[in-house]
Amino acid sequence: MSKRTRKEIKAGVVGYGGAFNMGRRHLEEMRAAGMIPAAVAEIDPDRLREADKDFPGIGLYSDVAGMLKDSDVDLVTLITPHNTHAPIALQCIKAGRHVVSEKPLAITTADCDRMIAQARKSGVVLSTYHNRHWDGCIRQAVKKIRAGAIGEVVRIQGRMGAWGKPHDWWRSSKSVSGGILYDWGVHLLEYSLQLIDSEITEVAGFAKTGFWAPQTAWKDDTNEDEGFAVVRFASGQWLTLCVTALDANPKPGRMEVTGTRGTYVFEHTTWELITPQSKDVVIRKGKNPPDESRRYYENIVAHLQGNTPLAITPEWARRPIHILDLADRSARQNRSLKAKYG
Ligand SMILES: NC(=O)c1ccc[n+]([C@@H]2O[C@H](COP(=O)([O-])OP(=O)(O)OC[C@H]3O[C@@H](n4cnc5c(N)ncnc54)[C@H](O)[C@@H]3O)[C@@H](O)[C@H]2O)c1
Structure with missing residues (x-):
């Protein structure tokens, strides 16, 4: 997986849910690690309004396809219900974006294998937000x-x-x-x-x-x-x-x-x-x-911008699945x- 760049990393999230305000948490941790919060895709218009309040001027999209088409995000984090991780990850990977999925990487081993194979083929990074590591x-x-x-x-x-x-x-x-x-x-x-x-x-x-x-x-x-x-x-x-x-x-x-x-x-x-x-x-x-969950995105940035190994590889995330x-x-x-x- 070698699509590396030293330029600043523009980050997007899919899902800005209210249960634990995880969208805001991810974008804050990404920003603290040096990424630029650039886009939010969310099917619930109320939650999109919350994202707009938290990150004024951020790109707002009512679906993933719109975000992939009209924004230049380099990396997309999926913060959606578990059964959506595999299909949305594949959609983003095929569009050439690095993908972080919230845990679990997917529900089935077969889906993990499809995601890993597609990331390799597309030359992008795939990881899971195992903050609790x-x-x-x-x-x-x-x-x-x-x-x-x-x-x-x-x-x-x-x-x-x-x-x-x-x-x-x-x-x-x-x-x-x-x-x-x-x-x-x-x-x-x-x-x-x-x-x-x-x-x-x-x-x-x-x-x-x-x-x-x-x-x-x-x-x-x-x-x-x-x-x-x-x-x-x-x-x-x-x-x-x-x-x-x-x-x-x-x-x-x-x-x-x-x-x-x-x-x-x-x-x-x-x-x-x-x-x-x-x-x-x-x-x-x-x-x-x-x-020290901030270390998750610090590692992602170091990996994308240099030679630091990826801490949470997709193969590692596949093991619990x-x-x-x-x-x-x-x-x-x-x-x-x-x-x-x-
Ligand atoms: N790592 C952690 O500590 C931690 C903590 C909480 C949640 N999570 C994980 O985060 C993920 C989301 O959980 P949550 O608690 O934020 O749920 P949530 O219900 O609060 O938020 C999910 C959001 O995704 C949106 N959504 C659903 N399908 C979508 C789609 N196709 N496109 C765009 N938006 C879509 C929903 O409208 C909702 O706002 C889960 O994988 C969960 O396990 C991880």
Whole structure:
């Protein structure tokens, strides 16, 4: 992927949604990294008006085709619902624009492969906004665990959720979101893959459906009540991922890493290191350093303007999607599935 330029990078976003004001956040981070916010494409006219207020004079477009035709943006970031990432990315890549997709890169492995192949063919950069790659909690975990704090990593458990009806938004629709594992699950997997450096060999997926569906607007197209995956690696390590709307007794701690000489538990702001010593255990606790998500676009700019390697390659972003895709198909087929490559 070699379409590099030292000129200033004009940036556009597709989607300027109100749920978390992510469009504004992206354009601010892009500007802080040295890009020029140049265009917003958004199908909701109210949200386009918000973009105009936040970035006066920015190019406003009611669809992606208009933005690609009438603006000279070099890079487009997609901040739209999950099922739109693949088709919009392909549209932008074919128009010769570098593309950053919000997580997840896509819903299926096949879509990831199509996007990666098209980016290579068009000579543009494709990446996923894995801002949480630079979360303080995972940077601290990587530092401690690589320094040997728990010996050899045996397994990782990632979990999220509680008991409650899914919200009335697109994230609760299976066909739009990909399923309950796709929103936070992709972050937890991206954390985990920084701690297990091995090929994915097999995934077993489990899903409970139908409990919340009758009470939601999405009915049969509602996300699973709970999604669960067990991932086996070539190294012999494994990880489990659970995202649930059924846990009346949710455990604290999003990630638990078990090693031969101790267990490391972390959530966003704090960590705990539990190590056995003679007949007792020693528990050390600490606060995680601040998140550094600004490093995502700093890397994109350095990559586009020089020889800095891309931190979040599309192949890296494909890895959690391959797990999620296999977990989904495995749950439906009621058997574990081999990874194609991992
Ligand atoms: N990395 C993170 O920490 C983080 C945080 C929040 C959201 N996200 C991701 O950002 C993406 C968007 O989530 P959100 O919370 O901003 O959702 P949202 O519903 O607030 O915004 C989505 C926007 O996309 C617009 N849209 C939909 N289809 C479009 C199209 N074809 N062309 C132009 N605009 C279109 C909608 O009108 C809406 O305004 C998702 O992939 C989500 O997972 C990531």
